[in-house]
Structure formats: C-alpha cells, structure tokens
Amino acid sequence: MEIVIALAFSAAVLVGADRLLLWLESRGHVRWRRTGRRDLSAEPTTRLDSMLSENARR
Known part of the structure; x- marks a missing residue:
C-alpha cells in the first residue's frame, strides 16, 4: 500500500x-x-579560436 501512495505522490509532484x-x-x-x-543557424556565431586568441583580449 505504501508503494501505491509513493507512486501517486510522485505523479502528483510531476504533474504539478x-x-x-x-x-x-x-x-x-x-x-x-x-x-x-x-533556430541556432540564425544566431550569431563566433569561432572559439577568435575568442581565445591574445589579440581579442586587448
């Protein structure tokens, strides 16, 4: 009986x-x-190399 109550409580939490x-x-x-x-193809992109290069930090 306890398992039924636990499953019902879990279902109620998930629905909530x-x-x-x-x-x-x-x-x-x-x-x-x-x-x-x-649509991630429409988002602006930046190459990782350009973000980590020394010139970009200055």
Whole structure:
C-alpha cells in the first residue's frame, strides 16, 4: 500500500511541476513544451579560436 501512495505522490509532484512550468512559459520566463526551439543557424556565431586568441583580449 505504501508503494501505491509513493507512486501517486510522485505523479502528483510531476504533474504539478509540469503545470508550474507551463504557467511560467505562458508569461515568458522559461521555454518548456509549447514554444519551439530557437533556430541556432540564425544566431550569431563566433569561432572559439577568435575568442581565445591574445589579440581579442586587448
């Protein structure tokens, strides 16, 4: 009987967390399930070599 209660409690926590994240997503705080992924090819890119070179630090 204890395992059933533990499983029900775990399910309730997961559903509650999901609802909380959906609510935060609707207000624009996080990306959870309903908004798609960003198109990373449209993001600006910087080569790692140029970021770590000595000339870029000056």
